[in-house]
Amino acid sequence: MRYAAGDRRLFGIAVPLGSIRVEGGWRVGEYPDLAPFARLCEGLGAGLLQLLPLNDTGGQSSPYSALSAFALHPLYIRVRDLPEAAAAPRAVEALESFAAEARPGERFPYGECLEAKLAALRAVYEASADSIAADEGLAAFERGRPWLRAYAVYRRLKSSYGERAWRSWPGHRDPTRDEIDAMWDDPAARREQLFHAWMQMRAAEQFGAAAEAVAGTGLVLLGDIPILMNDDSADVWADRRFFDESLRAGAPPDMYSSVGQNWGFPIYDWDAMAEDGYSFWRARVAEAARYYSAYRIDHVLGFFRIWALGDRDETGCLGRFVPGAELGADELSRAGFSQERLRWLSEPHIPGVELRAAVPAPEAALAVDAALERIGGEDLYLFKRSVRGEADLSELPLSGAALEFLKARWRDRALLPIGGGRFSPTWSYRGARAWATLSDGERSALEAMIGSASASAELGWEDRGRRLLSMLGSASDMLPCAEDLGAVPDCVPRVLAELGIPGLRVPRWMRRWDEAGQPFKPLSEYGELSACTPSVHDTSTLRGWWELEDGRDGFVEAYCPELRPAPALLGPDAEGAVLSALAKAPSRLFVVQLQDLLDLSARYRSGDPSGDRINVPGSVDGFNWTWRMGPGTEELGRDAAWTARVRARCGR
Numbered sequence: 001m002r003y004a005a006g007d008r009r010l011f012g013i014a015v016p017l018g019s020i021r022v023e024g025g026w027r028v029g030e031y032p033d034l035a036p037f038a039r040l041c042e043g044l045g046a047g048l049l050q051l052l053p054l055n056d057t058g059g060q061s062s063p064y065s066a067l068s069a070f071a072l073h074p075l076y077i078r079v080r081d082l083p084e085a086a087a088a089p090r091a092v093e094a095l096e097s098f099a100a101e102a103r104p105g106e107r108f109p110y111g112e113c114l115e116a117k118l119a120a121l122r123a124v125y126e127a128s129a130d131s132i133a134a135d136e137g138l139a140a141f142e143r144g145r146p147w148l149r150a151y152a153v154y155r156r157l158k159s160s161y162g163e164r165a166w167r168s169w170p171g172h173r174d175p176t177r178d179e180i181d182a183m184w185d186d187p188a189a190r191r192e193q194l195f196h197a198w199m200q201m202r203a204a205e206q207f208g209a210a211a212e213a214v215a216g217t218g219l220v221l222l223g224d225i226p227i228l229m230n231d232d233s234a235d236v237w238a239d240r241r242f243f244d245e246s247l248r249a250g251a252p253p254d255m256y257s258s259v260g261q262n263w264g265f266p267i268y269d270w271d272a273m274a275e276d277g278y279s280f281w282r283a284r285v286a287e288a289a290r291y292y293s294a295y296r297i298d299h300v301l302g303f304f305r306i307w308a309l310g311d312r313d314e315t316g317c318l319g320r321f322v323p324g325a326e327l328g329a330d331e332l333s334r335a336g337f338s339q340e341r342l343r344w345l346s347e348p349h350i351p352g353v354e355l356r357a358a359v360p361a362p363e364a365a366l367a368v369d370a371a372l373e374r375i376g377g378e379d380l381y382l383f384k385r386s387v388r389g390e391a392d393l394s395e396l397p398l399s400g401a402a403l404e405f406l407k408a409r410w411r412d413r414a415l416l417p418i419g420g421g422r423f424s425p426t427w428s429y430r431g432a433r434a435w436a437t438l439s440d441g442e443r444s445a446l447e448a449m450i451g452s453a454s455a456s457a458e459l460g461w462e463d464r465g466r467r468l469l470s471m472l473g474s475a476s477d478m479l480p481c482a483e484d485l486g487a488v489p490d491c492v493p494r495v496l497a498e499l500g501i502p503g504l505r506v507p508r509w510m511r512r513w514d515e516a517g518q519p520f521k522p523l524s525e526y527g528e529l530s531a532c533t534p535s536v537h538d539t540s541t542l543r544g545w546w547e548l549e550d551g552r553d554g555f556v557e558a559y560c561p562e563l564r565p566a567p568a569l570l571g572p573d574a575e576g577a578v579l580s581a582l583a584k585a586p587s588r589l590f591v592v593q594l595q596d597l598l599d600l601s602a603r604y605r606s607g608d609p610s611g612d613r614i615n616v617p618g619s620v621d622g623f624n625w626t627w628r629m630g631p632g633t634e635e636l637g638r639d640a641a642w643t644a645r646v647r648a649r650c651g652r
Helices: 031-043 089-100 110-127 129-133 136-144 148-160 177-185 187-216 234-238 270-275 279-288 329-334 339-346 352-358 361-371 390-394 400-410 440-474 491-499 542-548 552-559 572-583 594-598 633-638 640-650
Strands: 010-014 048-050 220-225 243-251 261-268 294-297 306-310 320-322 372-374 380-383 415-419 422-425 479-482 503-505 530-532 589-593
Touching: 010 220, 010 594, 031 048, 031 187, 031 633, 048 589, 089 110, 110 129, 110 187, 129 187, 136 148, 136 187, 148 177, 148 187, 148 234, 177 187, 187 220, 220 279, 261 306, 270 279, 279 440, 329 339, 329 422, 339 415, 352 361, 352 380, 352 400, 361 372, 361 400, 390 400, 440 479, 440 491, 479 503, 491 503, 542 552, 542 572, 552 572, 572 589, 572 640, 589 594, 633 640
Parallel strands: 010 048, 010 589, 048 220, 220 294, 294 479, 503 530, 530 589
Antiparallel strands: 243 261, 243 306, 306 320, 372 380, 415 422
């Protein structure tokens, strides 16, 4: 769909589809629920509705861990609205009975909901399988979705192998396109594969109708395209050529994680994609444009450079930017670093006395035997060549202090060998023990080389980011919006401004980090080409941040001086004052999570704001991605006082 709002400043509301509650709805929000929710947004004066990704994620609740870059999630299909539902009344009844078990204010049980929904969809399908197989509409749908064959075959195989990841399948791990087509045409597999194709057709119909209804209210529907693909996905399984399977994406150490993050997703082979005209990404954007008129580019920094880890790393410590700063062995040799010196900098050397001091004697001996090799006759050890990462250490018969000691020492190095006689500086190279042993001259020479290589790499980041984001922009009439959080290189805002892509502004993080006291930046510095949002799905809500974290005093001084002194609790009136202040930002988009709007009412706000989060990064449990709104959509629409307050505080 075409973005028709131009440069108009819009107020938007962000909510996960599964969180929406409507009268007569199910235990999880469904595609048709978007229509009444859009009417609520329209009544609140909003011009935009933002959703999280809606891709099929199988048994994982995270919308950023999809089994397909294209397939929609069957969890959100409304079964009773299906043309075939009348032939399976008991399936519809079973879903209603399951929904009746919900408790007021619950976070929905993702696994149980998915199991119930798929069981009902299966029953409906089986009751009409013969007519579905003969449906020309389904055949036409398959012809119009080139990705559907591989997805359906992959889902059929994954089910037959007990839902295991494809790398652990006993067969079919490396299919050619012809082999996938042959499996699609196999009469013995046809019924099962058409089940998955049929679900995709019905999901597309329901979501398409809902998207049209949203557009009919005049709202912009803003979607979300995750940058990376789950390794266990139909796309990686079927089209290996576009992915570098030797590396995994993640994030470097920061204030939130001293060892960084390993997301486990393969990185892209952008050269292979370029040779194919970026068909994979163009197809992803085109599929999104069937429903949305704007989309969020998840982790836009990854289009400039990605933090890449070895396939045996567990944390993000020993990663490097790709492309990034690289130093050649010849270059280092000319600067005076001998082969022995490079080994000292790039391979952890463990004194035996240190090992024995940190680990009890029996475990220390076991650690030496399992993971280390002695250097000559010295009481000094290196890791065995069989150890390529933390995962290899985890698989050894070690535990407790011995395992943690070895992992910490494995990560302790200044240079990272990356093959071909080349090295990359580690994220914390100045803190490595080997670095401390260098002479002042050696440190100065190495710092200069790293600085020069980093500057050269950043020039490459700018060129690549401009090329890839220009490609995305040319692939549709949608408005791309960038999630540009984190350590942002200077080239990123330049390219976004050049291409007219709004970046993200989260006020709690809009500070002058290098100044004393880290003061908040004034709203005037947010810029028109931006999207301002008080909270996002990976953070606490505005109230949760205010009441449970740090920063409210400086925030009040910068944005809401009328609230001085900053209240410890963010009541409805104070929250209204904060939202009203932020709505005045020059940002083109002002997007507020539904939870923050509910907090404007003593009637709707929850007792504990920590329970209103969508996700807690770094954790995997039943809490994440399962929040549901307490009051229903229609109830909120009938509340004139709350509606007036939202319009007054967030209107633009």
